[in-house]
Amino acid sequence: MKHYNQLVEEYLDGTLSINEQIKFNEHLKNDQELRKEFRLRKEINRAILENDILNLRESLQEIIDTPKERTIFQNPFVISSFAASIIILIVFTWSIFFSSNITPEDIYINHYYKYPVITYNRTVSDNLNNTNLDKAFLNYETENYNKSKNFLNLVLNDNRQNAMAKFYLASCEMELNNIQAAQEIFLELIQNSNHIFWEQAYWYLALIYIKKDDIDNASLILNKIIKGNMCKKKEAESIIKMLD
């Protein structure tokens, strides 16, 4: 007696004899489980025959995996608008800060908040690092930033590229008011867009420049947030308006 699944496969392959086909059809009418299995295998076959979709998936994966080239400055229109924005800021910045009551420090205080601990996916291979990350997050949440830094540095000693550890290390520095140290880490984080903290790093960097009263660089970063349609676009636009 042929195996249940083998019968289904042979039926779909068209290699059953006429008698076997008739028997199979009888079973199919009366056996719900067999019908379920038959439908599944038939759909799998259809999916496999979609050569065009399989190729499209591969092409899209290639495109996604290719590091993004930053072509922003290759577009003359973007250059002109960017230059125009910079000129506007240079021309009007002095009057803004001498005529307005809102100081950069006010803007910083109104917009800065401690970045919350996010959940993250664990993998078996980095159990040790996750233990250190857990400890770092626990200390971060309980405002023991120096302890949190120690654990984050342990994670980074193992993997210098860990963007999550870097980001929270910078956040600790922000909370400890070590603005220069935080700035250096955020500058490192914005170099590579292949991590989820890329846009947040831009935001905190802009806040650092505002806090340091470095309006030119703050405006530069805020405009990048706006033009890049990043997650803090609305806030960046509002700050730019405030500066205006």
Next chain:
Amino acid sequence: MSSHSYTIIFFIIFGFECLYIKQLIEISKLNTLQRKRLVKGILKQDKILLQKLYSENFSTIKRFVIENNGSEEDAQDVFQEAIIITYRKAKSGTFQLTSSFKSYIYSVCRFIWIKQLSKKQEENINVGLYNEYESIEDIEIDEYVVNEQYKLYQTHYKRLSHKCQEIIRLSLKKVSFKNIAKIMNMESEKYTKQKKYRCKEQLVKYIKSDPKFAEL
């Protein structure tokens, strides 16, 4: 004001006018002919077009997914599936672009991500918040479901060895096992048939053991 200041202001206005004119040009470009070209390009799987669609639209999709409890990888997956659904619609002749492609792909991506969030049923996500987006004109629920099923099957098919993939593919193309044995340089027709069966069983096992299979 000095003449120097007037020159600067002139260049500022000129810069903004350039941007405005560029936007007008882009809007006028979205005519029927352009839409037809877009559909044709998607159907041809034109890599340059696909690259352009990705670079022009992905940041918006990424922002939406990340702001809604997802990661960049989730966003990539959502974008990929949205393009595949668009391709399926173009292939079946049901792809209608009534707004800009950016708006269209955003609504499809949003739909896919909301569906995925609904499946996850995570404690900290109030899916009800997103219900207003659950039905959109651009995509039918059946199209989404079929695409999800086929994605799962195709993903696991790609996990099989190249040899297994080829034997299954040839048998589905109705190539006889005798000829498959010849093409694949295998010892006998009987062995080829058994090999194909084992490969298919492996594939079904992969699929059934995937947690996503239970969610389908």
